[in-house]
Amino acid sequence: MEQERIVRAALAARNIVFSDDVAVNLYPFMLTYTDGRVERLLTSSYVPASEDAGGIGRVATRDVVVDRATGVSARLFLPSAAAAGGKRRLPVVLYFHGGSFITESALCRTYHRYATSLASRAGAIVVSVEYRLAPEHPVPAAYDDAWAAFRWLASASESDPWLAEHGDLGRTFVAGDSAGGNIAYHTVARAGRENGDGAIGVQGLIMVHPFFWGPERLPSENVWNGVSVFPAFGVDWLWPFVTAGEAGNDDRRINPTDDELASLSSSCGRVLMAVAGKDTLCHRNQHLAARMRGAGGDVTVVESDGEDHGFHLYSPLRATSKKLMESIVQFINQPAPAPPLRWPATIMSELQEWSTHGDVDDTTNSSSQILLGVPTRAYKAIFVDRLDKKSKAGSSSSNTAVSASLNIGSGGRAPTSTSFGIPFGRIRAYNYRGISAASASQCQRPFRGGVPW
Numbered sequence: 001m002e003q004e005r006i007v008r009a010a011l012a013a014r015n016i017v018f019s020d021d022v023a024v025n026l027y028p029f030m031l032t033y034t035d036g037r038v039e040r041l042l043t044s045s046y047v048p049a050s051e052d053a054g055g056i057g058r059v060a061t062r063d064v065v066v067d068r069a070t071g072v073s074a075r076l077f078l079p080s081a082a083a084a085g086g087k088r089r090l091p092v093v094l095y096f097h098g099g100s101f102i103t104e105s106a107l108c109r110t111y112h113r114y115a116t117s118l119a120s121r122a123g124a125i126v127v128s129v130e131y132r133l134a135p136e137h138p139v140p141a142a143y144d145d146a147w148a149a150f151r152w153l154a155s156a157s158e159s160d161p162w163l164a165e166h167g168d169l170g171r172t173f174v175a176g177d178s179a180g181g182n183i184a185y186h187t188v189a190r191a192g193r194e195n196g197d198g199a200i201g202v203q204g205l206i207m208v209h210p211f212f213w214g215p216e217r218l219p220s221e222n223v224w225n226g227v228s229v230f231p232a233f234g235v236d237w238l239w240p241f242v243t244a245g246e247a248g249n250d251d252r253r254i255n256p257t258d259d260e261l262a263s264l265s266s267s268c269g270r271v272l273m274a275v276a277g278k279d280t281l282c283h284r285n286q287h288l289a290a291r292m293r294g295a296g297g298d299v300t301v302v303e304s305d306g307e308d309h310g311f312h313l314y315s316p317l318r319a320t321s322k323k324l325m326e327s328i329v330q331f332i333n334q335p336a337p338a339p340p341l342r343w344p345a346t347i348m349s350e351l352q353e354w355s356t357h358g359d360v361d362d363t364t365n366s367s368s369q370i371l372l373g374v375p376t377r378a379y380k381a382i383f384v385d386r387l388d389k390k391s392k393a394g395s396s397s398s399n400t401a402v403s404a405s406l407n408i409g410s411g412g413r414a415p416t417s418t419s420f421g422i423p424f425g426r427i428r429a430y431n432y433r434g435i436s437a438a439s440a441s442q443c444q445r446p447f448r449g450g451v452p453w
Helices: 002-012 109-122 141-159 161-166 179-194 232-242 258-264 282-294 319-333 345-357 379-395 397-406
Strands: 022-026 030-033 038-040 059-067 072-079 090-096 125-130 167-177 202-208 270-276 299-304 425-427
Touching: 022 232, 059 109, 059 141, 072 109, 072 141, 072 161, 090 109, 090 141, 090 179, 090 319, 109 125, 109 319, 125 141, 125 161, 141 161, 141 167, 141 179, 161 167, 167 179, 179 202, 179 258, 202 319, 258 282, 270 282, 270 319, 282 299, 299 319
Parallel strands: 090 125, 090 167, 167 202, 202 270, 270 299, 299 425
Antiparallel strands: 022 030, 030 038, 059 072, 072 125
């Protein structure tokens, strides 16, 4: 294939050479060989859980078994400062790690560090799921494990001590990056279909550089610069590979239908979509966000210019990574809209009396149906517009993340030709070291079983 030849040449220029016995090249994630061997490339060292919250971020961690039949587990992250702050219950974030469905782990350093930071910054309990990986466990195993974790969360609200004492399942957010963003999307969609008891109130869906694809090419998928994480030909191979050849790139699980997107708004109140400007998936993510909004969804878009796929995981101290985290934290802690208030009982009796003596339409046959609609200022008007005013006074530098996260507009600028009608907020660009700069030490877990204790 011409694309593969170009990719091999570009990688060879960086002293990355593959042997001729490579059967499937999913660099930088995985290589499979003609003799059946599987080599996972993108891994990081294993980190044990600790209920001692004296470390970085003062976050305690604990591993739990989600499904004994499959061995699927999760790691819980409890921020000690937020938990000790009185009787206020904490939002819960159900998180799915990335890795193209084939590598990485909730128990490895990269995602342990990220979930610790998210729990500490957001003041939330994070439940990071250790789902099974392909090719040993082809999709839909990851979706099944995600749903098992969602249902476990509902049952654990009483049985798990951290969730029972500190968690507020009425403020649950389902989140993930890359493949995990796709898994999060399908978990929320399934919750809309099957979460009949309403035990979990999904307030938001957070997708960071989520993996979606399709048979057609969007602009960011046509050109590979030899540096970006995903060459398009590799992405073309990914979905057939992780589904063991059972599905192609027109599969609705990576190319959702309009009807499914329309039904998503009934599953959760809000969506945050994070897009990286140099990501091969950039325009795919923008297009999906536009379709979700067109279907009636409340979608917030955060775009990081000049950044590649998963940049925030491997350079968490860079300014763009911090601003992306700030946007996610603000999204989680955004107050829910206040419900309409009922008339006080004393006023209700007077209304009933007036209705019997005047020309009042009495089609309302029950006093309980008379509601007082209290107008509320939109979140944007309270926070974003105020920040815009501050920025004009010379204090814009500290507000970039908020305006990018919560203001989908672009300050009066017209949409760009590649934004699919969405004028995105911008985050300043910084140099990207690349996903391959992650630790070379490996957490080799080719068979995803139970918690290793």
